[in-house]
Every structure is written in structure tokens, then in C-alpha cells.
Amino acid sequence: MFIRTRIAPSPTGQDLHIGNAYTALVNYVFAKKYRGKFIIRIEDTDRTRFVEESEQRILASLDWLGIPHDEGPDTGGPFAPYRQSERLDQYKRVAEELVKKGHAYYCFCTQQRLEQMRKDQEARHEPPMYDGLCKTLDPHESQERVKAGLSHVVRLKVPDEGTTLFADIVRGEILFENKLIDDQVILKSDGYPTYHLGVVVDDHLMEISHVIRGEEWISSTPKHILLYQFLGWDIPNYAHVPLLRNPDKSKLSKRKNPVWVSWYKEQGFLPEAVLNYLATMAWAHPEGKDIFSVDEMMKHFDLKDIQTTAPVFDIEKLRWTNGEYIRKMDDAKLIEQISAFTHQIRPMNQMRQIIPLVRDRMKTLAEFSSLAGFFFERPKGYERPLKNELVALAKKAFESCDWNHEGMEKAIREAAEKKGVPAKDLFMELRVAVTGKTVGPPLLESLKILGKEEILERLSL
Ligand code: GLU
Numbered sequence: 001m002f003i004r005t006r007i008a009p010s011p012t013g014q015d016l017h018i019g020n021a022y023t024a025l026v027n028y029v030f031a032k033k034y035r036g037k038f039i040i041r042i043e044d045t046d047r048t049r050f051v052e053e054s055e056q057r058i059l060a061s062l063d064w065l066g067i068p069h070d071e072g073p074d075t076g077g078p079f080a081p082y083r084q085s086e087r088l089d090q091y092k093r094v095a096e097e098l099v100k101k102g103h104a105y106y107c108f109c110t111q112q113r114l115e116q117m118r119k120d121q122e123a124r125h126e127p128p129m130y131d132g133l134c135k136t137l138d139p140h141e142s143q144e145r146v147k148a149g150l151s152h153v154v155r156l157k158v159p160d161e162g163t164t165l166f167a168d169i170v171r172g173e174i175l176f177e178n179k180l181i182d183d184q185v186i187l188k189s190d191g192y193p194t195y196h197l198g199v200v201v202d203d204h205l206m207e208i209s210h211v212i213r214g215e216e217w218i219s220s221t222p223k224h225i226l227l228y229q230f231l232g233w234d235i236p237n238y239a240h241v242p243l244l245r246n247p248d249k250s251k252l253s254k255r256k257n258p259v260w261v262s263w264y265k266e267q268g269f270l271p272e273a274v275l276n277y278l279a280t281m282a283w284a285h286p287e288g289k290d291i292f293s294v295d296e297m298m299k300h301f302d303l304k305d306i307q308t309t310a311p312v313f314d315i316e317k318l319r320w321t322n323g324e325y326i327r328k329m330d331d332a333k334l335i336e337q338i339s340a341f342t343h344q345i346r347p348m349n350q351m352r353q354i355i356p357l358v359r360d361r362m363k364t365l366a367e368f369s370s371l372a373g374f375f376f377e378r379p380k381g382y383e384r385p386l387k388n389e390l391v392a393l394a395k396k397a398f399e400s401c402d403w404n405h406e407g408m409e410k411a412i413r414e415a416a417e418k419k420g421v422p423a424k425d426l427f428m429e430l431r432v433a434v435t436g437k438t439v440g441p442p443l444l445e446s447l448k449i450l451g452k453e454e455i456l457e458r459l460s461l
Pocket of ligand 1: 007008009010043195199212213214217
């Protein structure tokens with residue numbers, strides 16, 4: 001079988017959701033492991049939730065993450081167009097075919113009637129479901145009404161009896177009672193399909209072999225299976241992956257965790273680290289490794305090994321992973337990344353001296369500025385008030401000392417002893433006066449890089 005996978009994001013949010021980035025990674029890795037194709041299709045049929053520029057941001061975030069696609073709205077491909085709003089004819093054609101075969105029907109119920117129906121059902125504590133009124137209309141009469149231009153939708157005619165079954169690679173067989181499945185609207189009155197029709201028609205026409213998506217779509221799947229059966233099409237393989245959770249196990253939400261991929265980029269996370277951490281959601285490297293590349297994931301990955309227990313997306317663990325990537329990056333690459341992130345080009349020789357002092361403390365690229373900003377800029381304020389007398393003492397001690405680690409240390413210790421203050425207090429005063437902060441990279445090494453002249457300046461209050 002030729003493997004073709006896809007993600008089908010809806011351009012309804014600000015950007016690519018981190019949960020969708022996870023699904024994209026799994027789809028991509030699975031397709032590429034078997035030398036297949038990974039496709040992006042934009043499901044933009046819900047015009048009420050459409051967000052301008054969301055598509056571009058989704059594509060840009062996938063690009064930043066390093067998940068390339070073979071076919072999509074920007075790259076095109078043999079099954080173009082890859083935007084559902086440009087494929088309306090296809091859905092209409094299929095909806096009409098379903099009506100003709102007796103597997104779907106036109107529904108003319110007004111919004112008002114549907115609302116009343118829902119209220120009545122609620123009062124009777126019944127699940128909200130279409131009551132089937134238009135199903136009983138004579139097909140000839142329905143056609144006449146359509147021809148006369150009456151506003152209508154097309155509904156799926158779900159059998160009242162029996163069950164619908166599908167096999168899920170991650171979860172095994174899942175069975176649904178047909179009587180609990182609603183006569184879903186598949187084509188709206190504006191001529192746009194609903195998700196259910198759009199997804200089935202496109203997955204079929206685009207020859208998708210494996211539908212790998214979040215578990216929130218499980219309850220929609222029986223409707224899709226019925227559509228495939230009614231149309232006589234082959235059913236693709238399904239794999240529903242678990243949703244990412246906040247550390248308190250609630251569904252990953254904007255309130256508790258940043259959810260947009262662009263946020264992670266802006267905070268100085270590295271795309272390789274984000275992908276690595278996402279890879280560990282619901283799947284484990286067979287050798288128990290925490291740090292591994294996408295290529296390595298590809299080598300070992302199997303959809304069957306995906307766990308169904310809720311994976312926790314813990315930003316602290318992501319920070320740790322990111323720190324590991326920063327640690328193993330070579331100096332030149334790290335300097336390049338920092339320059340790109342901060343939009344500042346700094347002298348290479350100075351950067352090469354600074355990097356070893358801060359690398360182990362950095363978990364994100366953004367932290368370079370807070371850790372090492374004082375090398376490039378005098379402190380604008382101090383974390384706590386300075387003790388002027390001690391600063392003056394340190395300055396005096398430095399005026400005549402050798403500008404190396406030993407010389408500086410000796411000068412400070414002697415001055416402290418003479419004054420009768422603990423040396424560590426004097427070192428701390430020196431740190432705050434030079435960097436503005438009470439914690440930071442190794443002090444004397446930092447002073448050495450800054451140079452005697454600059455330090456004496458900073459100590460002149
Ligand atoms: N348009 C759906 C979404 O927004 C796609 C779900 C699927 O993959 O079938 O995620």
C-alpha cells in the first residue's frame with residue numbers, strides 16, 4: 001500500500017495549535033518512515049469561524065518546526081486544490097449522489113423549528129437529535145421544493161437499527177449503535193459541506209491511506225464510515241491519537257498553557273527540541289532515550305505503540321529538553337541562533353568568550369539576554385540597592401591589580417579582610433554593581449571579558 005497521510009487544519013485560530021503540531025509530527029513521521037507522502041489540506045468550510053491569515057500562520061509554523069509537506073495549498077500537487085472552499089463542486093456532486101441513492105435527504109426545517117425541537121428534547125432529558133421529519137417527505141416533493149428554490153440542507157440518512165464498527169490502530173475496534181447517531185447535516189444551505197462530508201470526500205479523492213488525528217474525532221468516525229459504505233468507497237485506516245493535557249490532566253487549553261506554536265518560537269524554544277518533546281507524548285523511545293531526533297523517531301516509530309493514556313504536556317520538561325539541545329549545539333551554531341533570535345549581531349570573539357559562561361544556564365534562546373545582557377549594556381537599574389562604600393572599596397582594589405582571575409581574586413580578598421567584611425559580601429556587591437543582578441554567570445570570568453576600564457567605569461558611582 002502506498003502510504004499517504006494528511007493533517008486537515010481549520011483556519012479558525014490564531015496559528016497552529018501545539019496539539020495539531022503533535023498530530024502533524026505523527027502523520028509526517030509515519031508517512032516518511034514508509035516513503036509515503038504527507039499532505040496538508042485546509043478545511044475552511046466553517047465561514048463563521050474563519051480567521052484571516054490563519055492559514056499562512058499554520059504553514060509558517062509547520063515550516064519553522066521543520067515538518068515539510070509534499071502536497072498542500074501552497075505547494076500544490078496532483079490532487080489540487082487543497083483548500084476545501086475551492087472544492088465545493090465535489091461535495092455537491094457527492095451529496096446529490098447520496099440523495100439519489102436514498103442515503104441522504106433534503107431537509108427544509110427552519111432554524112426556529114429546530115430550536116423548538118431541541119428545547120422539547122432537553123425538557124424530556126433526551127439527547128439532541130434531528131427528529132427525522134423531512135426524512136418522511138416524498139422524494140419527488142422534496143425535489144420540487146429544491147427546484148422552487150426553498151432553503152434546504154442535506155442530511156445523512158442514518159439507519160435506525162444496527163451498529164457501525166471501525167478498527168482503530170491505536171485503540172482496537174470501536175462500535176457505535178446507529179440509533180444514537182444523528183442524521184447529520186452534510187451539506188449546508190450555503191452550499192458548503194460540513195466537516196463530515198468534506199473530510200470523507202477529500203480523504204477519498206486525495207487517496208489518503210491513513211487518517212491519523214486527535215481522539216476528539218472518534219465520535220464523528222461512525223458517520224464517516226457510513227458515508228464510505230453508502231458511496232461504496234474503501235475505508236481508510238484510522239488511528240486516533242490522544243489529546244495533550246495540562247499537568248492537572250485537563251485538556252490543553254489557552255488558560256493554562258500557551259497553545260500556539262508561534263509562542264514557543266517567540267520564547268526562544270528550538271524547533272528540534274519542540275519536536276523531540278512532542279515525540280515523547282504517548283510514545284517512548286525503545287531505549288528509553290529522552291533526547292532523539294525526528295530521524296531516530298522515524299526509525300523506531302510504530303502507530304501501534306501509541307499509548308491511550310492522556311499525555312501531559314509539561315512546559316518545564318520542554319524547557320529541560322530545550323536546554324539539552326542548547327548544550328549540545330556547537331558554539332558557532334548557537335551564536336548564529338542567538339543573533340537571529342535577538343536580531344543583534346555582536347562581535348564574534350566576544351560571543352565566543354561569553355557562550356561557555358552562559359550555555360549551561362540557558363534553557364531558551366531568550367534567556368541569553370537576561371543572563372548575558374550586561375556584557376553589552378550597563379545595568380539600567382539594580383536588583384537591590386547598592387552599598388556605595390563597598391563598591392568604592394572594590395573599585396579601589398581593582399585600580400592597581402593584575403587583570404586576571406588570580407589578581408582580581410587576591411585584590412578583593414585582601415580589601416575585604418582589611419575592611420573587616422566577609423569576602424563573599426564584597427564579591428556580591430561587585431556582581432550587583434557590574435551586572436545589576438544577584439545571580440549570573442561566573443563573576444571573575446565575566447569581569448575579565450568586560451575589561452578593566454569598563455569595570456572601573458561601572459564601579460564609579
Ligand atoms: N478540520 C479538522 C480539524 O480542525 C480535521 C480533523 C481530521 O483530521 O479529520 O482538526
